[in-house]
């Protein structure tokens with residue numbers, strides 16, 4: 001593996017071995033070329049949209065205040081000069097250069113990459129001392145923010161606050177981040193950022209579902225797939241004259257045996273993960289083309305110009321099984337490696353696609369899952 005400048009010149013392997021889930025890493029000048037300036041106005045505009053998750057957090061007279069978007073534009077005209085933060089989730093879905101920035105972190109498997117959130121804060125803006133349940137890279141873009149961090153084990157949050165703020169925070173290390181500096185924090189590492197000069201934090205977040213969430217979703221997945229014949233039967237039923245309300249052991253044993261027919265293996269779990277991990281978040285909608293091409297014209301154009309995934313789309317695979325946006329893709333064995341290439345690079349150069357691949361590409365194009373064209377040289 002090659003060293004990455006965004007990791008301060010260490011290799012992804014070294015980073016994963018030494019820091020990932022283990023200890024913080026401050027990288028000065030990690031990413032300075034962040035593309036077009038996003039700025040407050042851009043974020044505020046995104047925060048007015050229905051399909052964008054946003055929050056406004058204020059700390060005023062000792063009280064935390066949380067408002068959730070979508071906001072009316074007028075809300076942003078009556079903000080004080082200091083002490084607030086606006087946070088917009090999944091900005092990568094809405095701005096191509098932010099999407100491009102997120103995929104620079106592709107040294108982490110896509111199954112673990114979540115989103116790029118942007119916060120903007122004037123001086124004094126903070127979301128308070130807290131910890132997150134997942135790893136995060138905090139990239140400073142413009143301005144200055146002071147970060148205090150702590151490996152403390154005291155995880156008690158203030159009661160009755162609308163956001164999770166630690167009751168007792170004891171800073172162990174302090175850094176002032178300037179444009180391009182980035183701080184990596186492992187899960188549950190306490191941190192407290194306060195803006196010193198107006199600026200943004202780009203948070204590259206990772207996906208770490210709780211066991212409860214995985215179990216619940218797996219049961220939902222299984223529910224749609226179990227298919228059994230047979231029915232409860234008790235030809236040897238005995239009367240229970242003294243306790244007719246009791247559930248008998250024989251009944252329990254029989255049902256226990258029936259439920260043991262629900263089985264799964266490695267492949268089932270792989271198939272579940274393919275569906276679950278590519279399932280779009282509830283607020284995500286794909287934009288179908290307004291005036292779609294006819295299949296023949298689509299085939300001609302895609303063969304020349306190639307195809308690129310929409311920023312909101314995800315293709316993951318396990319061997320020959322490919323999953324896109326919560327569905328399994330019907331893929332011919334001969335096309336598997338090309339589809340895998342598409343999943344990995346998120347784009348494909350124009351080429352002579354097979355008829356079946358062109359058909360599936362056309363279906364996805366109609367759904368807005370991907371678009372014609374790519375920037376492959």
Ligand code: SIN
Pocket residue numbers: 085118119126127132136191193201203
């Ligand atoms: C921020 O952007 O200020 C907060 C991000 C975080 O702490 O996770």
Ligand code: CO
Pocket residue numbers: 130131132191
């Ligand atoms: Co945090």
